[in-house]
Amino acid sequence: MERLKAAFTEALAAALPGMEIVLERPRSGEMGDLAFPCFKAAKALGRNPAQVAQELAGALRIDGARIVAAGPYLNLKLEPARRAAFLLDALLGPRPYGSGDPHAETVIVEYSSPNIAKLFTIGHLRSTMIGHALAQVNRYLGANVVRINHLGDWGTQFGTLLAAYKKWAEQENPRLEEDFPWAEAIPEKMRSPLYRLFQLYVRFHAAEEEDPALRDEARAWFRRLEEGDPEARRLWSWFREISLQAFDRIYRRLGVGFDHLEMGEAFYQDKLTPTLDRLEAAGILQDGENGARIVDLEDVGIATPCLVQKADGSSIYATRDVAAALYRQDTWRFDRCLYVVGSDQILHFQQIFAVAEKVDPWFKGRMVHTPFGMVNLPEGKMSTRKGNVIFLEDVLDEAVSRVTAIIDEKNPDLAGKADVAEMLGLGAVIFFNALNDRVKPITFTWDRVIALDGDTGPYVQYAHARILSVLRKAGGGWADMARPERAPSDASAAVAYAPAAVPSDLAGLAEAPAQALLFELAGLPDAMRVMAREHSATALARQLLAVAKAFSGFYTNCPILWAENAPEVRDARLALCVATARALRQGLFLLGIQAPEEM
Template sequence: MNPSVYSRYRTAFVEALAQALGVPASEIDSQVKPADPAHGDLSFPTFPLAKAQKKAPPAIAASLAQSVKVPGLEVVAAGPYVNAKFAQLPFTAEVIDTARSQGVRYGGGDQGAGKTVVIDYSSPNIAKPIAFHHIRSTMIGHSVANLHRALGYKVEGINYLGDWGKQFGLVAVGFQEYGVPERRKDMAHLVEVYVKANKRAEAEPAFDERARDFFRRMEAGESEALALWKEFRETSVRDFERIYARLGIQFEHMEGESFYQGKMEPVIDEIARKPGVKESQGATIVDLPYAENEPPVLLKKNDGSTLYATRDLAAAIDRHERFQFEKSLYVVATDQALHFRQLFRVLEAMGREWSKRMVHVNFGRVHGMSTRKGNVVLLNDVLDEAKTRALEKVQENIQAGKIQTNNAEELAEQIGLGAIVFGDLKNRRTTDYTFDWEDVLAFEGHSGPYLQYAHARTCNILRRGGGAPASYDASLLTLPEEQAVLRVIARLPVVVQEAADQAEPSFIARWLLDLAAEFSRYYTLGNQDRTKRVILEGNEPLKAARLALTDATRVALAAGLALLGIATPENM
């Protein structure tokens, strides 16, 4: 895939500046930034040159602007800055044609071709339902995976299930006490059992010890214990897969901590050689320098059972051997920051150089969640309620003549899911946010339904205008508002790269809001001045050009929403 229109012009501007100054392009690349829209598209400050050239920055800028010539760019000085503006042609045609020809792949590239990225995300615990807070890891991870796929990486998405440990012992002994045998394949019943068992274990040490003993039997490979574990695990996975299918998510691998059972001793032996291990109160810990009050990295408890740090070390080594990854990302809450710092430190101390390519993609918490059923925060309940609330709005809008659809239920599901997903992904992932039903389901403002409506509106305009034109005259798109829409569309490939580099889906969310707002501003011009209408009857060439711009906007909105995992209804 060719470099994006924006990147191509930016590179040409950087290289022309470098040539004029007699320096390598790498020296000034980071200094070329987006300009204030009133002054152009790209800007280069001359302040750093003043001392060496012994001239005032405005004089340097004026001289540079005269000597820098780039086809397709208008280069001018504005005080101490050298600004470049995309010339209307060929920029207008290049942006529209690139978007329309690439379709939903628009914004992508081939920077990751031949490279693999491993992404560990979602990762619920078996025998527990997927709670609403799992939306963060699940959807951030899904979007980060989409961003890397768009850039040509081979993505190995891993749903690393919490399917090993004492909590399973609680489910097992809880089932012996509270379970109904004929409901052993019922996920809801397993949850009831787990809640009762957990409460009892907290109050009754002997019951807690029974759970620990069951887990020890699992680790020892006892067939009866493993058979029960396998059955309950399959019940959980079936329930999880139903929710993932609803969200449109597929993992390349669904493997849990149990995958590494029996594979940890070689890892512990290797750590014993380098950097070393030592005993502490009967437990085996990694011999590292620890900060004051920093808990040590435990490899084995005093009863000989392993911990998830041990399994994570085995998993990291295994993933590098299997995939030879360029990057390995862990989409896990900020609460686990110490765990990942220590995990990476241990691997580095073992001499595993590739540990530097491992990244903890951390995220904040969601506050304020409740549903009409009360303070139930199961993800599926939230998705159901989102659909119910969306359906109410859809039916209101159908009755008011604002929405036309043949399937209100399907549209409500798309809007409800889009609302929940966008309500999460529009936030910077490291920040906490407060969930608000009115905010996420609003048809106006910074919401998923607003963006889905923006996409549906472009589809509707194209239908009313007779479809997207095969040919058009780009020179006719001279309105400032038309050029503003084009500049946002042109930015998507750059935003995709930045979002992937920083594992930050909110960059795409913010770009989508910018595009929807600019197109809305442009489209509503026709309310005051009929000559500015998109569907301008009586002037077919101008109508065709504006419909081509509308089509490019539709494509770009669809591409951005797809990166976030949000459906794009064509009627709303």
């Protein structure tokens, strides 16, 4: 396909000297495989786009393809057998389909970044899975990717935790092993020291409303922590450890990894003074109200100054982010740094980026905040302070139990039911996130998330499982061709497949439904590129749905194992099945979703 694109681009460039050639993907395979919109060229020539398209159609020749004008578009349409050969070569060949050559670009993806003792919410799940997918796709396309978890392991909330622990736990429940008599009962599966730490946090915030003096106590504890007080440090590191254990369990369940889990906010403690010095040296550090230190951003159109040091001398969230940006610049000289964080922090990142650019214009254009909207659960908004948070593990467990109920009804004898339900339940939640990866808030309703016949993860997983069932029935090693050579590992974004032979006779793929499936498969590499360029998982999720739907059309209209099929027809169709299964599994894997063989 890349070669075809190059040939078409070259022919167009020769016909339109000096003009930039940008190809698009037509809306359907009926129209063609590649489209060249003639608007810009026509404008430059002072002519009508449809006429330009007509003339180009008459003048250009590409072997094995037709070039047709459709209004203002010039479409290149491959002959059916060519299309099939091109795509099957690419899909079954030695190189992971759509992957890019390794290149020197360094992309930092910062994601997940939960807060210690505030538990992991579904908002963090969005960051985790979108960030994971962006990291995967950039790796797949050949970039050097650094995956960082900017853990919330420093900050005034530790003052709160320390003060609360001293008050209500240290005497009677020092290891947080018992339930607190004053707290609400904890659901059985969530009973853990971390949960109790969270209860301390919630209680403190409630008490603080009544008695503002508590706020000073918490502040004083954070000061002690920043000053290196041994007791504060010891408790801090223990709080951190119990949180990390819980997070680790979630990451393992989700199959998500990081290159740097140690680079949370606390990592920058010893870099805060040098950072403030840098700001000072750049001449941008100013005095704010009663001794606080700020960077004014009015000149770059941001009305709110960035507070970098509080009146009491303690650091804040923003200071640590500026320090992190400088550290990452020094360490990686990155091309891009993506911050996968909710849209409630848009202003924060505008400020951080502006401060970094003031220190060094090098940062301009390299820092990207990829915001996503909040998830509205029917139960209401999530807030840690009040304690009415919807915890991620609850959501995942609920998804799995709903899927289990569906399997019990439809396929009660399914082997490995629990594993399949886990893959489908997680797949449903993750896919929903990917598909709706945008700034506006999304509403999470179970029917939309898991429906087997909707725009869901399980729908795509089902297409994959259905293909494997056809391939198993076909015998002759066909199913093995759709199986990876080894289990996917965190080390690579590519699923390991052995190259497979493309049948020489592809006449069995000439019919429209087979061609439509090929056309959608051809859209996957573009979707991956869009995903990397727009920092959004939506394009790939959509294209996987399109492939799954097109497969369903092919499966219904083009009998595969039909007794009357000539062997070449059967083989060509089976090869397309293998190619589709591989592409689906790879695409799902990039999003962080597993594909069961049976469901």
